[in-house]
Amino acid sequence: MALLQISEPGQTPEPHQQRRAAGIDLGTTNSLIATVRDGVSETLVDRQGRPLLPSVVRYHGEGDVSVGYEALQAAVDDAHNTIVSVKRLMGRGKDDLPQNKYHFAAGDSRVPRIQTVGGDVSAVEVSAEILKTLARRAQQQMGGALDGVVITVPAYFDDAQRQATKDAARLVGLNVLRLLNEPTAAAVAYGLDQKDEGIYAIYDLGGGTFDISILRFTKGVFEVMATAGDSALGGDDLDLAVSDWIMQQAEIDDDGDHRTRRYLARAARAAKEALTTEQEVRLDVERPEGDCWHGKLTREQFNGLVSDLVNKTLLPCQRALRDAGLAKEDIQDVVMVGGSTRVPYVRERVGEFFNCQPHVDIDPDKVVAIGAAIQADVLIGNRQNDDMLLLDVIPLSLGIETMGGLVEKIIPRNTTIPVSRAQDFTTYKDGQTALSVLVVQGERELVSDCRSLARFELHGIPPMAAGAARIRVSFQVDADGLLSVTAREATTGTESHIDIKPSYGLSDDEVERMLSDSIAHAEGDVFSRKLREQQVEAARTLEAIRSALDADGQRLLDSDEHRAIEQAIAALQTVGEGDDITAIKQACQAVEQAGAEFAQRRMDDSIRQALAGHKLDEFNT
């Protein structure tokens, strides 16, 4: 896999220049990329003028790969080497996989690998191919490499699925500014923040995932109040219901043949799409025996086939309302997102449920990418004085295994992120120096019913009597919804070392190896790639500290402090132009260390200013 260029430090745009930022909707069926140009967010099209990139990757062997429409054409004839709906495999373990869909390679990696003529590939690598194709499109049309991207994920994606998405971006060297939840992105695209205050529901039925989010808007702030969904339910399932029906009607046996299945899925999808405007559709289906079956499907019959699936989306709607502490009447408007919301029956049922006419003004295929591009533009710093802010939540509770395989919740679902919570553990044997903790995600009470995220082991606990050690484990979920864990022994202050073994995701070593493999096939080598990355980080550090000094250096630092920081900056500048990766890294750390107190003061100062309008003497204890 060839690599994308990352900005050379010398070429990074000046602070006040517009930076190149894009939003990417990495979808189950189709993917898109969008950017803000002249204040308008729009999707970028390929040479044929098409905005969609089918999320299909075909491996030809000898490192040759095709992505998009070209690959889609081979989805039936070269089914085993052509990967469709890879999003459904992201962050998944071997046990969750469709058995007959692909040939999975045997191996000891926790991450399943699909066998193709081009070698064994993981879902992360397949997704990386899609990202690379989109990023290249942007690079060609925007006059240079992207400085940062926002990638959208279903709100209901768990930690492993999010991490896998971020790993895919890392493989192609994209700077991920944020993983953004798809319904939240849609809300941004609709410009709901421009409206008056209100509470909205975003109903997002994509190709393979379903999300419902309840959001509140107040003065430019989007607060997600609750989110719910099903990360394995989407338009693919509607197609499956129709193709099952065709098989039954046309008396086609399910012999587990991949080709027939894909052929029927395509016919089913065409029928579904035709029925969005027509009342009935003719079906001409080739049977494996060679003859042809002719039939018709009415919209009413179709509605009957999918009604159970549509019902399945209404239960999460109910749950989200309850979690938000709201009734249906509190919802001002419903926004429809995702290609599957084109189905009239879906719109009808959702309208009935919320008792209102759902919004469908923006193309449901594009709306997520458009919103992501706006957020990318804000995050990269292209919009000055824009106070749009997104406050999102964690979709599924995080917990740990306790005695008897029970789950103790540490962070309940729908808690606003970022969040950190600490939990104390102790030893149960005298002299015990290690401890093992299993982290799970889900709502059920038994560990076996939840998704196991990672097992981590704490080492280096000082030997003490049983129950005397107090190990404080801190769980932190960042603004991307990703979990990290730290631990400290409280009585002695020993920092415990943590080994995290992800249950389904790639380990750091595996990502590192894929990175090296991909570089081996590309121009350049591992060293120059790493050097470039470190130089970019150095440039970023320098720019950040300089603009901080310009803004607040006089006010918040005395001359000694100022001088110490300037010295660290000078040292970084000196090594920054050389090729000693370690020296650059150390010099970066030295700058951060010298500026640590300054950064803290600036943070406190901005808080003070934010609340400056409120009198301090309001309280008197």
Added chain:
Amino acid sequence: MQPLLKQNFFELFRLSPGYLIDVSELASRYRELQQVVHPDRFANASEQERRLSMQAAAHVNEAFQTLKSPLLRARYLLELQGVAVDQPLTMPADFLMEQIDLREQLQALPAQADALLALMRLRDDLEQRIRDLQQAFAAMIAVGDYDAMQALLIFNKMQFLYRLQDEVDSQEEQLSG
């Protein structure tokens, strides 16, 4: 002034400490704070600034959740006074009898013909009891010089009733499922 992370949650939001607070005021201070500390404001900043921002935003979230929830706010006020909130406490017999009675009502519900209506009534009853306890608690805190054990007892009663309310919710979920 003390650094942000050392301030208590009331100081952080510039609110006078007490059980009765203006929740909409709290929410608007919360938004003002997140506007300046949230990681979205530092997406392109240095590693260090991003880390600081995440810690600050998590702290502001924690503070907001604590003060917003009537139960967590009560607990926090007790903790500020140095009361060991999790100490085992013997609940009065009449209160326990009442709890048993309420629980029996809840368990008998699904078999009843007008289950949802009865559930609604039970919910109203619980809400009234909780309101009474909250008023008693607020009055005590407002006076300042209160008996810690007395306040802790009220807090524990609230905790019992909120837990029961959760069960009413999940019962309702099943009934209307």
